[in-house]
Amino acid sequence: MFRFIHAADVHLDSPLWGLEKYDGAPVDEIRSATRRALERLVQLAIDEQVAFVLIAGDIYDGDWPDYNTGLFFNSQMTRLKEAGIRVFLIDGNHDAANTMTRSLTLPDNVVKFPHDAAATEVLEDVGVAIHGQSFATKAVTEDLSQSYLPKVAGMLNIGMLHTSATGREGHENYAPCTVEGLKTHEYDYWALGHVHTREVLNESPLVVFPGNIQGRHIRETGPKGCYLCTVDGGTIVPEFRTLDVFRWELANVDLSDVESTDELADKVVDELQACRERADGRPLAVRVELTGQTPIHDDLLGERERWTNEIRSYALDAGGGRMWVEKVRIRTSPVPHEMPAESAGDDPMGELAEILNELRENPATFEKYGIDFRKLPEKLRGDLRRLLPVDDPDWCRSIVDEAESLLTHTLRGKAAK
Known part of the structure; x- marks a missing residue:
């Protein structure tokens, strides 16, 4: 029996978004969260005496502003080296070969899979063959798994892949693949990365997204961590362990x-x-x-x-x-x-209610009053324009509802004075 850890998407030194201007927020804890989560990952590996650690891509969050990010990562890998623990990793889209202008030599207990072709690492002492390939560029659009090498007979076979699988909301469609395609390799476990939400795509063989190890903003809610996998008699039992701070x-x-x-x-x-x-x-x-x-x-x-x-x-x-x-x-x-009777006819409130109802029922009538929501996205940069669904009738109706509430509250307050 032995254990290994499957983690992904460390995004080391990535900022946590959403609390930057919040008075009283724990700035130091926020800034160091991804580092502390990585430290917890390393400590878990040492405490559980795992045979090896897998990191399935996006160790970093893109190019480093200086070498401190790489030095910190290497210091944690050295802790694992001193404990006799090997590490196998692949580059994902955020740390692809063409996005990193700086690099440091990794400690010799760390194996990074090449980006020009799939490769296999054999661990004779535990009877494991690990297959993987790094991203060569940020936007890998082909199914990398198709070129992975055949399983090694008589060993437990693990595939490492940074992928969007069949597509996941909020994630670029990189290195797409299907569960059925992965199963054709007859590996025993697929250690996936890229998707930040924890998900088991298949039970036999296990095809697993562990999610990222530390949530960075409100779209990454709930517990974050890794899988501690126990291998006994050829059976792999994954157990989720939290790492986020x-x-x-x-x-x-x-x-x-x-x-x-x-x-x-x-x-x-x-x-x-x-x-x-x-x-x-x-x-x-x-x-x-x-x-x-x-x-x-x-x-x-x-x-x-x-x-x-x-x-x-x-x-x-x-x-x-x-x-x-x-x-x-x-x-x-x-x-x-129901609109009060006194609000009908020539009463200003009645007239306002009629206008609002007209806008609510037919958003096209906004133009009648000189309002053109379609111009709003032009004021935003390209990647933010999609956040304004100006052609969605429900969105337009919600704007009317909010305007009505604001007007009602304001007019009610003035009437009470």
């Missing part, structure tokens, strides 16, 4: 049963405390999304800044100073109500 979570707060803003705090705090418990003592960044059909919808949108900061205050209290709200998104909707 800073956690990201999404707190969805349903306000459907909330009748007044006085009830808001309890609902939000309950969900924030649940997030804190799941973080198991780690510092935590949370995005709060308020949803549901509620009478306080207009109040929330009308005083968005106030309620955003109220919720941030709840988080500081509920998290014991270890929780920060990355963003508050108000996705609630108003409770339907």
